[in-house]
Amino acid sequence: MSEQTIRVGIIGAGGWTTYGHLPALGTLPEFDVVAVAARSEESAKKAAGKFDIPRAYADAYKLIKAPDVDLVAVLTPTSKRVPLVKAAIEAGKDVYSEWPLTTRTEDSEELLALAEAKGVRHIVGLQRRQGPAARYARDLVARGYVGDVRAARISVGVDAFPPVMPEKVAWTFDVEAFTHVLSIYGGHFLDVLFQIVGPPKDLAAIVETQFPELTVAETGRTVTSAKPDEVMAVGTLENGGLFSVQLEGGQKFPTGLQIDITGTEGVLRITNDRAFENTEDNTLHGVNTTSEDGTSLAELPVPEEYRSLPDTSLDESVQDLAHLYAAFARDKRNGTTEATTFADAVRQHHLIDRIQQSSEKFSA
Structure with a gap:
């Protein structure tokens, strides 16, 4: 050692x-x-x-x-x-x-x-931005692949947080536990989106509880719950352009992750059949004014320099975590801040607060 x-x-x-x-x-x-x-x-x-x-x-x-x-x-x-x-x-x-x-x-x-x-030094587990495809997408946008960003759209659909759940996770039924679709999937994937296209400026949102009664699978016990399971939001980006968000939990047929980024010079699409605990990295497709045919989306392979781990045999969701730890080790060695920190966590808390507050105004 x-x-x-x-x-x-x-x-x-x-x-x-x-x-x-x-x-x-x-x-x-x-x-x-x-x-x-x-x-x-x-x-x-x-x-x-x-x-x-x-x-x-x-x-x-x-x-x-x-x-x-x-x-x-x-x-x-x-x-x-x-x-x-x-x-x-x-x-x-x-x-x-x-x-x-x-x-x-x-x-x-x-x-x-x-x-x-x-x-x-402090780290927070917002590791999804560390995945090779997420980092490559960030760099592509920064290099002008799509030109000026006009719009960014993200959809996250998961089977997590259904209306019937096992006893071992019944503690998540309480909205005060802060473990639901908006806090978990919104926290992780809005972090990915906004580190690619820049931070949000203004937003309006609707947050819904479509499963107001939750059931413990083993016992049939029911609990009234106010935790969110459907979220939609729209808004503007700090550096121009618009964004839209849909987060949906408890899907019987999960739709996974899709991000579309359109710009003055091109389009970038990020997809994954599974939004969480995924075995494969996100897939990138794109087209811009320099593309060979310039008309249809084509797969954009992630360059090997983005896959710097010594062991890439683990599920991709675990590799994202390894990339986060590796970034922290570099930060400690070089005095940098590649890894997500408590400051990133606070930023996500504020974003979630804004979404919830906007929804409350909408409902009033």
Whole structure:
């Protein structure tokens, strides 16, 4: 292990930890996972054994205090993150938090201020922008592939958050848990869209709860819920042009991801049959005034320099996460800010607030 190796302590041993974080970190020589903590000693030891992690804790605060942990990754449910992230910051550790950073904008703003005051590095898990196709699309637009952006349209349709869900995720029924279509899919994919075409300026939105009664699959217990499952928004971009958004959860036949960007000189389309936990990267199609036939969309292969990971055998959603960690390692080495940070999280919180507030005005 070199002096540059970043020693990681993982808090949380759920599915995204074992499917995503630990396999992703295991492919990167810059990192060494030295400890894992979970709600029970048994769960921590199980994860430690499966991934050859030296230490397992039932007490997350002991992991945070461990002198050989450089980066604390907080991968617990959103409502449990604030005290753990605070403790990591106060211990002077760099800290990773999943998105959403917290359940409330004010709490996320506080964590950002604390991290900046303490001088620790911070990462938020908005990893979708790190995928090769997303980064290539950003660069194509920046280089003028479509010319001046006239309009950008994004549609995200998923089978997640249906009206009947298993007991283990029934905690998401409460809108205060901030785990729904707008917060999760809006947070991730609007981040992708606006890092490609630039930030939004003005917007108007409608947020609907089309499944007001949710059911626990195992027991048939029903719960009244106000969490969003359908979102539509339109608006203007800071650098000109318009945008539109549709987010839909609980689809029986998921439509996946589609982004269309039109400009004065061309068109760029980004698609994926699955919006989340996808095995393949997004596909790019485009046409512009320099295209050979100049009339129809053609696939734009992503150049190999965008695929810089040492191991590309993992599902693409896990590779996105590996790209995020690799960006953080470069930031730490070079003093840059490639990786998404708590500042990006706060920006997404404010955007979601604007969408919800616009919808409330529309309904009034």
